[in-house]
Amino acid sequence: RERVIRIFPNRESVYRLVGAVLIEIDEKWMSGRKYLDMAEYWRWRKTKEQGVRSVNQEAPAIKRMG
Template identity: 65%
Template sequence: RRRLRTTNSVERLNEEIRRRERVIRIFPNRASVLRLLGALLMEMDEKWATGHRYLDMQEYWVWRASKASVVKQLA
């Protein structure tokens, strides 16, 4: 849910579907469409799961804990 703040990701997914659909043009049956969409969604899920994080919260929590311990020592 955190990644769906804007519709950019949804629009990007729709563009990817359209781009791949243009290559194939005519699908022989419904199952082939579902296979294509399933493969595309699995690919996108892999990218999201293993993708680069812009902000690693672990570093922030370590910094915050060290700051809290310094404040306790001063008090």
């Protein structure tokens, strides 16, 4: 279709247009919403660490009993 109606005068103009579109998409992707919510991760990590601490605190009591 492009050959018939001659939208682009030469290949370089096509490359410039496609390059500009790709750069714009990349900029939107980089500044867009993050896929991983770090606040949720930190909450999970905190609860995991608290669980490990409670297990470690119980372990000496178990050893004393046995």
